[in-house]
Amino acid sequence: MHIFSTLAFAAVFGLAPLAGQAADGVEPGSVRFAQIAPLEGPGAALGLGLRQGLLAAFDEANRAGGIHGRRIELDSLCDRRDPERSADRMRLVADGAAHVAVIGAVGAAQSRTIQPLADEVGMPFIGAATGDEALRAPWVTNAVNIRPTQTTEIEAVLSHLIDGLGARRIAVLHENDDAGRGLLKAIETGLARRDLPPVTVGRYASGTSAIKVAMLGIRKTRPDAVLLLGSADATAKAVDFATSLDFAPVFAGLANADAEALATALGDEAEGLVFARAVPLPRDDTLPIVAEYRAALAMLDAAAAPGFASLEGYIAGRLALAALDEAGPWLTRERYLATLAALGEVDLGGLVLHFGPGDNQGLDTAYLARIGQDGIFEPVPMATGGDQS
Structure with a gap:
């Protein structure tokens, strides 16, 4: 699970998939997600916190054998909270055809540039750290939001x-x-x-x-x-x-x-x-998902301190994993997007997310x-x- 510079990412993923290699981030033994977020510069603490939580959720799943036998991988690209950089990174992800979805973006302006570019290639856009109303419009069909508005x-x-x-x-x-x-x-x-x-x-x-x-x-x-x-x-x-x-x-x-x-x-x-x-207190382990998050975070990094950003990332990761499980073993990006679009009530360890027709936002209470x-x-x-x- 990697953080890439632009050049390194382009070198690895910027070409079309090789013959015999599964496209769109789904391979026989793995599923790969992309994160586009500030990992240095302004907002880096939030981007890195989300990444840490995503990695905790994915590591937890991988230790249990993955989802339908596939390991879950994450590649993170830094946009320094600059919408133009966000768009550039998303174009690299789209052209590389090596990721099933984008997850854990940060900011309204950045998400507004990433989401439509992801939509052009049928890619889900999951768990952006923004309450921006535009991402909740009924015609935005590839976004799955967790935060309240x-x-x-x-x-x-x-x-x-x-x-x-x-x-x-x-x-x-x-x-x-x-x-x-x-x-x-x-x-x-x-x-x-x-x-x-x-x-x-x-x-x-x-x-x-x-x-x-x-x-x-x-x-x-x-x-x-x-x-x-x-x-x-x-x-x-x-x-x-x-x-x-x-x-x-x-x-x-x-x-x-x-x-x-x-x-x-x-x-x-x-x-x-x-x-x-956007999420409960990270120390409130009376809520099962918070207790599970704290245990998963400790397994990932014993020195990591629980926090709001990493808990939000963990919740986004758990939601992404639940949809992967529901999509079944014959996974494609198209099937994954359809599964996410059909989500109803999702209980993540006592934190219940509610989705439905025309409603792509899981939490309604701040x-x-x-x-x-x-x-x-x-x-x-x-x-x-x-x-x-």
Whole structure:
């Protein structure tokens, strides 16, 4: 199971399959998946965490004899969270015809470039780490999503801040790009349902963490809470700068930020931050799939620490494996895609994913977590509805 540079990947997989070699990632003794994600540079912690979880799930299956006698393999290509690089990597994967599916991508813009290119060659696109609504449209037939939508995450955070904590003055800090503006629009919609506009909106340049001017403007409006919608790096700098100004509203974020990287970067300053999460707490082994994940991760790497990203990758891997098993021994990419499209209720060790006609999203409830003392994540009770057990 490999991480490839572009040139190395092209050398291995960039040519048509040899005569007698099975195409599309299915061989007599193996099935091969591709991951296109940031493995260095911005967002690398999330991409590498997803990869670690995928490898844990695949290693677990391989130790049990594989799926229908086939070992499960993973090749990972780095896109540095750049949509143009994502497209280039996907074209290499498509031209190589050596993978059954793409799994574990990161980001809305990146996924929006990968998914249609995968669709052109009939390739499933599984478990992207984004709640982007576009991937959930009924005409997107090759995507299988696990995360709830960003709208669901936003509603959970707003419910906690407004209904749970009584905050009325909500400010927003976002990256000034299409994804950030889309999140802002969703937040404005959620606030409007409560007859609340944002008290102020701060923006910073795309691809940077230049948050100081925006945070100074937000501080002047004295908000009760600030929604931080950027990367872990930008979020950490915003909280650190606010602390230096003795500015201490409630800070909250979404699952697009790597909360564990943030907790590490901020240390004691991270205490009290609230985040929407796509998956349960990685230490909650009362849920069978979490206990299984922790055991599989320890078998893969005894030194690896459980985390949200690797748990999400493990869940994506388990879903991919369940569909492989259901597709049967006479596997083709076309059969695998059809099996994924026909998924209904899938119980992954107590975590139940619900799919159906026109519904390619497994989870419909967001989880909330708070960073407590010593960087330990704690569950946050939902203000209205939902179950985080």
